Amino acid sequence: MLRLIRNLTLALVLMSSVIIVSTAAAVTSNKPSVSNFKVTPLTLNYSGGSITLSATVKNATRCIFTTTPAVAGVYKNIACSSGKVTYIAKLPENSTTKNTIYTFKLIVTGKKGDGNVTAPLKTVTVVSGPNPVITSFTTSNSELSSSGGIISLTGVVINETSCRISANPAIQGTSSNPVSCSSGSAIASVAMPPNATALNINYSFTLTVTGISGATATKILEVTVDSNPPATTTTTTTTTPPSTTSGNKVGVPAEPDAFVKAGNDIWVASCSGNSVTEINENTKQIVNEINNYVYGLNCPDSLAFDGTNIWVANYLGNSLTEINASTGGLIRVLTGSTILNPKALAINGANIWSLNGNPNLNKAVLSEFNTSSGTPVNTLIDKLSGNGWTLVSPTCIVSVGNDIWVADSGAFEFNSSTGAFLRTLKGGQTETSCITYSSGYLWVSNGDNKTLLEYNASTGSYVKEIVNVPFVISNLISTGPDLFVISENPGDSVREYSTASGTVLKVIDRSGLVNGKGIKAIFVDGTTLWAANYTANTVSYFKI
Numbered sequence: 001m002l003r004l005i006r007n008l009t010l011a012l013v014l015m016s017s018v019i020i021v022s023t024a025a026a027v028t029s030n031k032p033s034v035s036n037f038k039v040t041p042l043t044l045n046y047s048g049g050s051i052t053l054s055a056t057v058k059n060a061t062r063c064i065f066t067t068t069p070a071v072a073g074v075y076k077n078i079a080c081s082s083g084k085v086t087y088i089a090k091l092p093e094n095s096t097t098k099n100t101i102y103t104f105k106l107i108v109t110g111k112k113g114d115g116n117v118t119a120p121l122k123t124v125t126v127v128s129g130p131n132p133v134i135t136s137f138t139t140s141n142s143e144l145s146s147s148g149g150i151i152s153l154t155g156v157v158i159n160e161t162s163c164r165i166s167a168n169p170a171i172q173g174t175s176s177n178p179v180s181c182s183s184g185s186a187i188a189s190v191a192m193p194p195n196a197t198a199l200n201i202n203y204s205f206t207l208t209v210t211g212i213s214g215a216t217a218t219k220i221l222e223v224t225v226d227s228n229p230p231a232t233t234t235t236t237t238t239t240t241p242p243s244t245t246s247g248n249k250v251g252v253p254a255e256p257d258a259f260v261k262a263g264n265d266i267w268v269a270s271c272s273g274n275s276v277t278e279i280n281e282n283t284k285q286i287v288n289e290i291n292n293y294v295y296g297l298n299c300p301d302s303l304a305f306d307g308t309n310i311w312v313a314n315y316l317g318n319s320l321t322e323i324n325a326s327t328g329g330l331i332r333v334l335t336g337s338t339i340l341n342p343k344a345l346a347i348n349g350a351n352i353w354s355l356n357g358n359p360n361l362n363k364a365v366l367s368e369f370n371t372s373s374g375t376p377v378n379t380l381i382d383k384l385s386g387n388g389w390t391l392v393s394p395t396c397i398v399s400v401g402n403d404i405w406v407a408d409s410g411a412f413e414f415n416s417s418t419g420a421f422l423r424t425l426k427g428g429q430t431e432t433s434c435i436t437y438s439s440g441y442l443w444v445s446n447g448d449n450k451t452l453l454e455y456n457a458s459t460g461s462y463v464k465e466i467v468n469v470p471f472v473i474s475n476l477i478s479t480g481p482d483l484f485v486i487s488e489n490p491g492d493s494v495r496e497y498s499t500a501s502g503t504v505l506k507v508i509d510r511s512g513l514v515n516g517k518g519i520k521a522i523f524v525d526g527t528t529l530w531a532a533n534y535t536a537n538t539v540s541y542f543k544i
Contacts, residue, residue: 030059030110030111030114031059031110031114031115031117032057032058032059032060032061032108032109032110032114032115032116032117033057033058033059033108033117034055034056034057034058034060034106034108034117034118034119035055035056035119036054036055036056037053037054037055037106037119037120037122038052038053038054038055038122039051039052039053039104039122039123039124040052040054041124042122042123042124042125043124043125043126043127044091044124044125044126044127045126045127046093046094046095046126046127046128046129046130046212046213047093048090048091048092048093048094048126049090049091050088050089050090050091051088051089051090051091051124052086052087052088053065053086053087053088053089053104053106053122054084054085054086054087055084055085055106055108055119056083056084056085057080057081057082057083057084057085057108058082059081059082059110059111059114060080060081060082060085060108060109060110061079061080061081061109061110061111062077062078062079062080062108062109063077063078063079063080063085063106063107063108063109064076064077064078064106064107064108064109065078065087065089065104065105065106066104066105066107067089067102067103067104067105068102068103068105069100069102071089071090071091071092071102073089073090074089074090074091076089080108091124091126092126093126093212094126094127094128094129094213095129095212095213095214096128096129096213096214097128097129097213097214097215098128099125099126099127099128100125100126100128101123101124101125102123102124102125102126103121103122103123104121104122104123104124105118105119105121106118106119107119128213129159129211129212129213129215130159130211130212130213131159131211131213131215131217132157132158132159132160132161132209132210132211132215132216132217133157133158133159133209133217134155134156134157134207134209134217134218134219135156135157135158136154136155136156136219137153137154137155137156137205137207137219137220137221138153138154138155138221139151139152139153139154139205139221139223140152140153140154141223142221142222142223142224143223143224143225143226144192144223144224144225144226145225145226146194146195146196146225146226146227147194148191148192148193148194148195148225149191149192150189150190150191150192151189151190151192151223152187152188152189152190153165153186153187153188153189153190153205153207153221154185154186154187155181155185155186155187155207155209155219156184156185157181157184157185157186157209157217158184159211159212160181160184160186160209160210160211161210161211161212162178162181162209162210163178163179163180163181163186163207163208163209163210164178164179164207164208164209164210165179165186165188165205165206165207165208166205166206166208167190167203167204167205167206168203168204168206168280168283168285168287169201169203169283169285171190171191171192171193171203181209186207186209190205192223192225193225194225195225195226195227197227200224200225200226200227201224201225201227201283202222202223202224202282202283203222203223203224203225203283204220204221204222204264204280204282204283205220205221205222205223206218206219206220207219207220220264222282248284248540248541248542249533249536249538249539249540249541250279250284250286250538250539250540250541251537251538252268252270252273252277252286252289252537252538252539253270253272253273253274253275253277253289253291253537254270254271254272254273254537255270255271255272255273255520255534255535255537256268256269256270256271256273256277256520256521256532256533256534256537256538256539257269257270257271257300257301257520257521257532257534258300258301258302258303258520258521258532259303259521259522259523259530259532259539260303260304260305260310260523261281261305261523261525262305262310262325263325263326264280264281264282265278265279265280265281265287265325266278266279266280266281266523266525266530266539267279267303267305267310267325268532268539269300269301269302269303269312270300270537271299271300271301271315272299273291273537274291274297274298274299274300275289275290275291275297275300276289276290276291276297276300276303276310276312276323277289277290278290278328279539281525281528284541288328290323290328292330294330295312295321295323295330295333296314296317296319296321296333296335297312297314297317297321298314298315298316298317298319299314299315299316299317300312300313300314300315300321301313301314301315301342301343301344301357302342302343302344302345303345304345304346304347304352305325305347306347306352306371307347308324308325308326309322309323309324309325309331309371310322310323310324310325311323311345311347311352311371313342313343313344313345313354314342315341315342315343315357316341318335318339318340318341318342319333319334319335319339319342320333320334320339320342320345320352320354320369321333321334322334322371322374332374334369334374336376338367338376338379339354339356339367340356340357340365341356341357342354342355342356342357342367343355343356343357343394343395344357344394344395344396344397345397346397346398346399346404347371347399348368348399348402348404348416349416350370350371350372351368351369351370351371351377351416352368352369352371353366353367353368353397353399353404353416354366354367354368354369355394355396355397355406356394357393357394357395365380365391365394366378366379366380366397366404366406366414366419367379367380368416368419378418378419379419380414380419391406391408391409391412392408392409393408393409394406394407394408395407395408395432395433395434396432396433396434396435396436396475397435398435398436398437398442399416399437400437400442400457401457402415402416402417403415403416403422404416405435405437405442406435407432407433407434407435407444407445408432409432410424410425410432411424411425411432411435411442411444411455412424413425413460423460425442425444425455425460425462432444432445432446433445433446433473433474433475434473434474434475434476436476436477436478436483437457437478438478438479438480439478439480440456440457440458441454441455441456441457441463441478441499442454442455442456442457443455443476443478443483443499445473445475445476445485446465446473450467450468450469450470450471450472450473451465451466451467451469452465452466452469452473452476452483452485452497453465454466454499464502465502466483466497466502469485469487469495470487470495471487471493472487473485473486473487474486474487474520475520475521475522477522477523477524478499479524480499481498481499481500482496482497482498482499482505482524483496483497483498483499484496484497484522484524484529485497486519486521486522493507493508493519494507494508494519494522494529494531495507495508496508496544506544508529508531508542508544518533518534518535518536519531519532519533519534520532520533520534524544527543527544528541528542528543528544529541529542529544530542
């Protein structure tokens, strides 16, 4: 009897377990599930279009499709149970300059108490609108007589939504005129005015094409209207260097003292004028003059171009100003304890170096900043002992490969990545007024000794020197074959030397200034030399 009771008890326990397992299996089988969530296609062109969302679901009461960023009409709540669920969504046109990425989510809901499941996210890319392209921009006549005349301008364009043609100097009726270009051609007829002056007038025509994304493309062509009367050319053969006096000047704000080139324009800094002036290199016309106090311009003493923006060293403002070279808009003004009377700038890769003209104990004399973010990269403190270099009155800075060279009591070299001091040039210089680089060689001016010294930039070895420069040297520029030197007191001239022979090729004289420091800075642009006339408040340009 006892055995019978035990057997019955065991049987009841086994039956209970079977029931529990069966119940658990039934509950599990009612949970919703989703698989094979697909979106096709995964990429659309800029015009957008339809995509198909599909998935396999089980034990579902509804399916919810959503997208980020939200698109009108895409949110969809669909009744579904088992099998395949499909939804067609329409994505809008992308009129921006960047791809738009949409992220899709599928949420499957079961019966009350059975919970939700979410499919792995899927993305679809609508690419940005195609950039506009100008395949050609031509004129029917690139040079007209002094009487002017009618010319045709024709641009062949692709992916355009609008076209505009502008002239510099401005011509009445053609200042940024929109022109029809829906057929792939931008055509304009321009009446060129007569030229009553004794100099040729060079006009720059700019075709600007805008695309669906707002991106633009530009091309420039030049048209010349000859002088009246025609300019004459006189050739003089002489055994002595010719002297040239300029009659070609552009008035700028007070005390111009630095140049830099950006695109087709020459930028000039004016110290007392607290301004920078943009001059078209071809027409010699002023394009823009910036003196707004918001820019922080305070005795701008040096300029640099990083490929996109203009950098200005504000000597009295203890700051650096960054300006968009295309628009003239302000990017930023950098200030701080590491910028002390900045007087020279150099671009090295993605960074800009500022040379401070007033190095004090425990203060930075060389400051490096990232040109994109403006954040500090390196700060070099004057090492007064045991470090191989001491900057007393630095004047110039130049970028050569991975290194930065500074002119002071000697020529000092620093690694641009680490800021480490590398060496001092040997060769007997006692006061280096400036330093310049071209084609693998450095030229250093030896201060009041009126001597120019050449060094191999890679090895630092002394090559040769040019002696007996007539006057004190204040600045110099090397173009490779030629060396241009500003000579002060009382010459007030620019002398052109052959770097190969050391002989004087030309003396360019700027007469009529108040004192011997009239020419503050020079810049060589192809066959044109620009000179900043510090006391006359002009810049002169010479053919060389």
